[in-house]
Amino acid sequence: MNIENTIKDQINQVIEKEYCLKDFKFQIEEPKDKIYGDYTTNAAMLLAKKRKSDPIKIGNEIIDKLNKAKKKKSVQLSEYFSKIRVVKPGFINFYLADDFLKNELAHILDNGDEYGRTNEGNGRTIVVDYSAPNIAKKMHVGHLRSTIIGSSICRVYSFLGYRVIGDNHLGDWGTQFGKIIFMYKRKYGEVIKDDMTVGEMESMYVDFHKKEKIDLGFAGKARAELKKLQNKDKFNYRLWQLFCKISISEFKKIYKVLDVDFDLWRGESFYNDMLQEVVEAALNGRIAKRSEGAVVIPLKKYGLPDFLIQKSDEAFLYSTTDLATIKYRHEKYNPIKNIYVVASQQELYFKQLFKTSELLGLSSNEEMIHVKFGLILGANGRKMSTREGEVADLWDIINEGISKAKKLMTKKNPDLTGDGLESAAAIVAIGAIKYNDLSQNRLTDVKFDWDKMLALESGSAPYLQYTYVRIKSIFSRIGFEFDSLQKNIDLSLLGRSNEMILIRDLVRFPGIVKRVLSEHRLNLITIYLEELAKDFHNFYENSSVLRSEKNLAVARLGLLKAVARIMKNGLFLLGIDTPDRM
Structure with missing residues (x-):
């Protein structure tokens, strides 16, 4: 309730x-x-x-x-x-009232993982545009925040009954492909190499920019290859498809580890045939004007710079694609909200995009929302990078986290070995990465400090995961099946101050989840879970559960089961799993 x-x-x-x-x-x-x-x-x-x-x-x-x-x-x-x-x-x-609180506790025990779910969004659609890595480039630390925040937003809306469409709007078209195709042909000729890696594609792109400074003819040759791709040249188009296939396969491996899913993988290329229509509609509706051969949307009277939607050479831009995307989503899904989870640096761009969309009538009756966020920094407060000064690779970060978690867990629990250790370390590391992001005000920069992120102290995912594991272990110690705890527990026996504090915490959960949507502040959930964990540990350290009179002990076990259920529900909304052992 x-x-x-x-x-x-x-x-x-x-x-x-x-x-x-x-x-x-x-x-x-x-x-x-x-x-x-x-x-x-x-x-x-x-x-x-x-x-x-x-x-x-x-x-x-x-x-x-x-x-x-x-x-x-x-x-x-x-x-x-x-x-x-x-x-x-x-x-x-x-x-x-205490009687109401106990009745609600019984409701939690009856409903389990469903407690807090509603159907308030029934019949209404939300589109969430997030992650959006570029084809032929490795995912790096800069993709983390959009991916983590966007996935959690999808979970919360879905939890409240909305139809959620998570769209991974891939960067799969543009000038970079002319450069990569040119460098590929210099190295391999017109032979399709199926075993390429994303790292090799990215190296070609980097190598192009190094050589372009020496040989001024490189730029023209890259443009020629791009033109052939745009004209569906058989080899160039097949090569581009290979780049997409290999890149998406690699991205999916990362998303699987992060436990992130998408409903759509619609890249920029999907909208290519719709771009001219957008420009013509803007011109015919006198929303746009020509300026030195280019097509722009005048926005100065709205306090914004003019918005370029077609260059003087008739080339289209990201802006054109984004407008076509909005139009397509409106006609296909009729969402009540279009949510873009993109860094704060793009704030001006999205103000221009949303105003242009409004003027063109592309998104009538839809709320356009830019969920912005700050940077990810290293523990030293500087931009995260490798020793060579490059942006930190996402696989390297994930593997480093798993390695550190494994060492800590082996030290604290030597009996945890083999597949059990591998699985638990991955769950803890991924949880730490996500919680470090979601527990912050998303508008601020986030520091990446593994020591704090993996600490079994308040303010970390392992602290909350440990709380859940600790409750499950209480049931294990007495040989009591967690899921089989009887439902007809005498909850009237509960009434002590620390018991009622815990129950009060539990019944707040639905309201907390609902409140997240007003500002897309996922740290409201983390703040709540921290308070719940703190009150649980205080209760458990100052109350006898297993040594209590039998009926009281069972009632207290019921209370602990409810705490574990809500803890798991809250962590689920953050995309954080719970290990069986730690």
Whole structure:
């Protein structure tokens, strides 16, 4: 149950009925100090300001109506709360009732992994554009944040019932292919070499730029090869297809390790036949104009630089492809949101793109969102790179993490060996990489410090994974099957302070997940899981579970099972797995 939604819906009903205000905007928050309740709202203060009245008086009026109002199935709001109070300067505070908390705990145990899922997005589609590596180039550290953040956003929307289309908009077209094809022919002639690697393709691209400085004829020869590719020359086109096939095969290996999936792999080339139509529509609709042979969208009156969509030599640009992509997605999927998970450096570009899309009518009634993020830096605060100054390769980072995790786990648990060690080390390393990113404010730069990332301390994925493993191990020690714990547990036996703190934590989960979507702040989940883990460890270290009277022990085991379920659900939304042993 999403308690925040319940409070908001009930208050909205009161305000609409008693004060004739529809869709009144106010906030529901969790007070930092629990002396002020479990939830608080500023509704009375905002309403009092609008009506030029006393917020305490308005607050008491709202409370009176809430206590009398009936919900569906004749359930009163007062059944959820032990008390509802208004305090100066006009906050309304809500205190959850113990009976409600225990009933919700039973609901968690009954629903397991489904707790917190909703169908609020039923019938609505979200398109998430993320990761988007370039063909013929290795994935590097710069691809991590888009991939990790985008995948988690997809999971959260899907968890709330939306139809989610994750699109890996590959960089599979452009001038770089003329350069790579030219260098390939210099080395191998017109022979198809099926065993090429992405690293070899990337080396050709780098080598081209080195030699281009010496031989000025290189640029013209690369353009000639590109032109042949664009005209579907048999050999060049077949070679390009090979580059794509090999690159995608390599990317999929990385995505498999990262546990990241896509619904679509639509590269830029997919939209090639649609580009001229976009330009013509912009010109015919007088949205675009010609300037020195090029086609631009004037945006200065919107506070933005003009947007180039076709060069003077009639070549198209990324902007043209992106506009065609928006049009295609609108016609094919009719999404309510188009979300682009791309670094902050592209903020201006996306403002231009979204405004142009609006002017062209390509995305009517769709929300266009740029989920931006900062850089990944090394532990020294500098841009991550190899000793040679190159951008750090993603495989190297993953393998380094697994190696470090393996050493730490072998030291802490010598009995963990073989395939069990390999699997656990991979889960911990990948979890550490993802958590290090998602636990931060995405707008800030993220430091890559393996010592902190792999530490069994608060602020790391291993700390949360260990919390889950520790709970499972409690069941193992007493020979109790975790999944077979009886459902008819006497939860009325729970009532001590640290038990109720844990239950209060658990019932907050649906509201936390819902809140993530307002700003796509995935660190709200990590903050929540940190608090849940801390309260669990405090409970377990100060309460006897296994040595308690039998019925109380079973009730406490039920509470721990619920904590493990929510911990796993939260980690799932972050794309983080849990090992069986650590």
